[in-house]
Amino acid sequence: MGGAYIILLACCASCYAASDLEIFQSLVLDRLNTLEGRVAEQNGLITSQQSVIEALLKTVFSKDEELKDIIHRPSRFVLESGDGPVAFTAAIQPRVQDHVGANATVKFETVITNLGGGYNNTTGVFTAPLPGLYMFSCSLLDHFDGKHGSAKLHAEIVQNDKILGRVFAHADDTNRDQGANTVFVQVNQGDRIFIRSVDNNDLALGGEMYSTFSGYLLMQL
Structure with missing residues (x-):
């Protein structure tokens, strides 16, 4: 009887341990997915900002050429x-x-x-x-x-x-x-x-x- 009780407790402990591990793994995966989502969001923002910067640079250089054209205009x-x-x-x-x-x-x-x-x-x-x-x-x-x-x-x-x-x-x-x-x-x-x-x-x-x-x-x- 005593031996059977010990075996039962060991099995219960093993079940609880397995359950806690699954919960921990689930939390880690959720956190990892959240971080990956934020990284993807930041990458999208960076790409968008790069596009804005490139457009501004093109505008600046275009204006610079326009100013040069004005300066060297015949009239x-x-x-x-x-x-x-x-x-x-x-x-x-x-x-x-x-x-x-x-x-x-x-x-x-x-x-x-x-x-x-x-x-x-x-x-x-x-x-x-x-x-x-x-x-x-x-x-x-x-x-x-x-x-x-x-x-x-x-x-x-x-x-x-x-x-x-x-x-x-x-x-x-x-x-x-x-x-x-x-x-x-x-x-x-x-x-x-x-x-x-x-x-x-x-x-x-x-x-x-x-x-x-x-x-x-x-x-x-």
């Missing part, structure tokens, strides 16, 4: 361009440039600024190195003292053969006179801009930096 302010700026100012330094004939190109021999190298002080002509919208201005001093030529200054700003604007001044025996004009004009590459006397066959043109010729490329087209 723009020249200060934002690698081609410019183009600007010049020249003046007549001597007290008087005497005996200037009719239809003669006025030569501003003293160069103050010549960015882009378009102005030639030997000929008095500015040749546009770039196409675009330009501003040109001219200020001329009429000189009269009876030695260097007659009074009544009449000149014009010329683009190739086209008159853009005119300058007039009329000195007398005691006073010199000043005339000026400014124009904005579209210019093609290679166009020639210069100042030309009109109808005075013996003009005395005042200097001392009073007479100047300037131009500036505002926007390349």
